[in-house]
Amino acid sequence: MAKVFxxxxxxxxxxxxxxxxxxxxxxxxxxxxxxxxxxGLDSPPLQITPEDPKKGLRYAAVxxxxxxxxxxxxxxxxxxxxxxxxxxRDADLAFGCMGxxxxxxxxxFLLHRRxxxxxxxxxxxxxxxxxxxxxxIKEFLAGLAGGETA
Amino acid sequence: xxxxxxxxxxxxxxxxxxxxxxxxxxxRQVEAEVFYPDVTLADVKAAGKSFGLDxxxxxxxxxxxxxxxxxxxxTEADAVFIATxxxxxxxxxxxxxxxxYIHEGSRLPVVSYSFTERTTxxxxxxxxxxxxxxxxxxxxxxxxxQEGITLGLDSGSATxxxxxMKENEVIGTGWRPTTQVQQSADEVIALALEESGIRRSxxxxxxxxxxxxxxxxxxxxxxxxxxxxxxxxKGAVYLADRQHGFxxxxxxxxxxxxAITVQxxxxxxxxxxxxxxxxxxxxxxxxxxxxxxxxxxLGPLAMKGMGKNVPMNxxxxxxxxxxxxxxxxxxxxxxxxxxxxxxSVAEQVYEQQLQEVDIREPVIMVGGTSLISGLVHAMGELxxxxxxxxxxxxxxxxxxxxxxxxxxxxxx
Amino acid sequence: MSEAVVAGQRSVRPSVQPGTVAKYVFVDSPELTAxxxxxxxxxxxxxxxxxxxxxxxxxTGLEAEVDRLVIELRNxxxxxxxxxxxxxxxxxxxxxxxxxxxxxxxxxxHENEMKLVRYISSGLRALRDPKKADxxxxxxxxxxxxxxxxxxxxIIEES
Numbered sequence: 194m195a196k197v198f199x200x201x202x203x204x205x206x207x208x209x210x211x212x213x214x215x216x217x218x219x220x221x222x223x224x225x226x227x228x229x230x231x232x233g234l235d236s237p238p239l240q241i242t243p244e245d246p247k248k249g250l251r252y253a254a255v256x257x258x259x260x261x262x263x264x265x266x267x268x269x270x271x272x273x274x275x276x277x278x279x280x281x282r283d284a285d286l287a288f289g290c291m292g293x294x295x296x297x298x299x300x301x302f303l304l305h306r307r308x309x310x311x312x313x314x315x316x317x318x319x320x321x322x323x324x325x326x327x328x329x330i331k332e333f334l335a336g337l338a339g340g341e342t343a
Numbered sequence: 344x345x346x347x348x349x350x351x352x353x354x355x356x357x358x359x360x361x362x363x364x365x366x367x368x369x370x371r372q373v374e375a376e377v378f379y380p381d382v383t384l385a386d387v388k389a390a391g392k393s394f395g396l397d398x399x400x401x402x403x404x405x406x407x408x409x410x411x412x413x414x415x416x417x418t419e420a421d422a423v424f425i426a427t428x429x430x431x432x433x434x435x436x437x438x439x440x441x442x443x444y445i446h447e448g449s450r451l452p453v454v455s456y457s458f459t460e461r462t463t464x465x466x467x468x469x470x471x472x473x474x475x476x477x478x479x480x481x482x483x484x485x486x487x488x489q490e491g492i493t494l495g496l497d498s499g500s501a502t503x504x505x506x507x508m509k510e511n512e513v514i515g516t517g518w519r520p521t522t523q524v525q526q527s528a529d530e531v532i533a534l535a536l537e538e539s540g541i542r543r544s545x546x547x548x549x550x551x552x553x554x555x556x557x558x559x560x561x562x563x564x565x566x567x568x569x570x571x572x573x574x575x576x577k578g579a580v581y582l583a584d585r586q587h588g589f590x591x592x593x594x595x596x597x598x599x600x601x602a603i604t605v606q607x608x609x610x611x612x613x614x615x616x617x618x619x620x621x622x623x624x625x626x627x628x629x630x631x632x633x634x635x636x637x638x639x640x641l642g643p644l645a646m647k648g649m650g651k652n653v654p655m656n657x658x659x660x661x662x663x664x665x666x667x668x669x670x671x672x673x674x675x676x677x678x679x680x681x682x683x684x685x686x687s688v689a690e691q692v693y694e695q696q697l698q699e700v701d702i703r704e705p706v707i708m709v710g711g712t713s714l715i716s717g718l719v720h721a722m723g724e725l726x727x728x729x730x731x732x733x734x735x736x737x738x739x740x741x742x743x744x745x746x747x748x749x750x751x752x753x754x755x
Numbered sequence: 756m757s758e759a760v761v762a763g764q765r766s767v768r769p770s771v772q773p774g775t776v777a778k779y780v781f782v783d784s785p786e787l788t789a790x791x792x793x794x795x796x797x798x799x800x801x802x803x804x805x806x807x808x809x810x811x812x813x814x815t816g817l818e819a820e821v822d823r824l825v826i827e828l829r830n831x832x833x834x835x836x837x838x839x840x841x842x843x844x845x846x847x848x849x850x851x852x853x854x855x856x857x858x859x860x861x862x863x864x865h866e867n868e869m870k871l872v873r874y875i876s877s878g879l880r881a882l883r884d885p886k887k888a889d890x891x892x893x894x895x896x897x898x899x900x901x902x903x904x905x906x907x908x909x910i911i912e913e914s
Contacts, residue, residue: 206871209837225842226842226843236363237367239358241358241359243360243362258431258434259460262460264359286401286867293402294400317871327875327881418857
C-alpha cells in the first residue's frame, strides 16, 4: 500500500479512488484528525496553535503569511512522507485547508521537487472524461508498489 | 441580559494561523458573538463576476460572497470584522475593497485587521469593543451637547488626562505622564478639580477611556467605561464642531495610532496600529531628546525646516533615529532634522493606517501629538488638505468621556 | 448534534479519541437515498455512530469497525457510493453549522465535487466493461486546434 498525497487535499473524489484502489490517501482530513485528537491542545476550531505557523517555517520563510505557514504545518510532513501524488489542476473551488492559492502553489511545487511519481489531470466534465479520469488514476495507482490490480 | 452583538467574520487564514481562539476570546470579553455569514456555492461562484474582483484563493472568493450577503441584507449582522493574514497581497486587496464596499453599501460598522500568529485577544479587544459600542450604544453616541457637571478621564499608555465639563464647556483640565495608572489618575483629577473650582461631590457622572479604563472605571465607580475609538471620534467631531456628515479622525498616540472614518459622529470604518514605535509619538520624543529640546519645541522647529534635506533610511525608532543622528553629524540643521522626523511619522501612519480607512474631509487630528505643528503640517501635505486641530485636542479622550457621561446623569 | 454552544467557547475538548475515526459515506444515486443508507448501516453495525448529512452519512467509531461497515455499504451501489476520511467527529461544535452561523468551508468543496461524481460513476462502471472503456479512452480528447492557414483559405473561398 503506497501513501498517495492527494491535491486538493480535501478532495472526496481523489480520497475515494485512492482508497478504493488499495492505497492510502494523504490529505487534509488525516492531518486535521491528528490535530483534533491530540490531547492538551485548546485552539478551536482546528486545534492549530500559533506554534504551527512556526513549524511551517521549515517550508516557507517568515515573510510568508502565517496562514500559508500554518497550512504547510499540515501538508509539509505529508508531502515528505508521500510515495506518490495525484494533482487535479483545476481545483479552484476547494476551500479551508485548500483555500489559499499561495499555499497551493507551494504544495504543488514541493510535490514536483520530491521527484515521486505524480499524476496530473483535470476534473471530468462529461461521462467520457470521467472514464478517462478513473482509468488514468487506476492505471497510475496499479503501477505503485503494493497496489491492487482489481 | 441583552442578546449578544453579532459580528460577522470575513476572514482568510485565521484558522491556520492559530488566532481564532484570540478572535473568539476578544468577542467573548465584550459579550459579542462571531459568526460566518451563510452563503451557497452558487453565491461563491458568482462572487468573482458580480463583485468584479476575480481572485485566485477560494477562501477569498468565499469572503467576497459573504460580504455581498451582508450588503444585500440576506444575512443579518450588527458589525463586521475583516481579518486576513499580514503580508498577503491578494488578501490585502480583498480586505480593503470589502471594507470600502461594506462601508458604502450598508450602515454596518467595519474594522479590518491583518494578523500574524502573534496576534492576541488583547490586541483585538479594543476593536471588538468599539464594534459592540457602535452596535449597542448608537443612542448614546448621538449625544451632541454636554450637560450638567461631568468628569472625563483618559488613561493612556503615555499620559493620563482629565477634564471637567459644565454645561457644554470645559472648565478644568489635568495632564500627567502615566506612571502608575491609579496614582496618575488621582493626580490629574485633582488638577482638573482645582482648575475648575468644583468639588468632587458635585460631579454628576464620570466617563473613563484609554488603556487603564477597566481598572479605573471600577476603582472610581465610573458611569461609562468605553474604548477610545468611539470616545475619541465623538470627542473630535464635538470639539471641531463637525457633528454632522463625514469626517476623518487621526490620533497618533504614545503607543498606538487610530484612524477613523466618522459619519454623524459614529465611526464607520476604523483601524488601530500598534506594532511600530516609529509611527508613534515616541519617535518624536526620541528626536526631541536627541536635539536637546523639549517636545513642545519640536513642532515649531520642524516648521522652519525642510524634511527632504535629510535622507531617512528607515521608519524604525532605532534605525530611523540613527539616520537623524547621521544627518546632524553631516551638518544638517536641527530644523531639517525635526521636519524629517515629523514627516517620517506622518508618512508611516499614512502608508500603514490611512490606507485602511476612507479619508473624508475634514481631517481632524487629535491627541497629544496634534500639538506638534510640524507633524500636523506633514500630514496635511501628505493628504493634500488643511488639517483641523480643535482646541483641547490633547484632551480628546477625556472630553469625549465627559460628553458621553452626561447621558448617565439621573434627572431629578 | 451536540448541544449548541457559542462558537469557539474554550470548553471544547476532542470528543473522538485516538484510534477512532470518522468517515463520510456519500451517495449519488436515484435508487439509494441517504436515509436508506443510514437504515442499512444501523442493521450492519449497531455499535457505530451514524449521522445523516446533506450528501450521505458520517460514520464514527473504531477504525476496524468503520472500515468493515464502509466495505458493506459500498457493496450496495459500488459505483455511486463515495467514501472520504473526516478530521472532525460529527456535530463537533468547532465545525457545526449551528454554531458557526454558516457552512464550514469544507462543505462547499464537497458540494462542488458532488456535482462531478456522476462522471466518476461512469468511469467506475466502464472499468467493468473493458470494451467500452477502451473505446472511450481511445477517443482523442477534444481540443480546440488552432485554425491552419490552409483551412482559413478554404473557408474564405467557400463563403
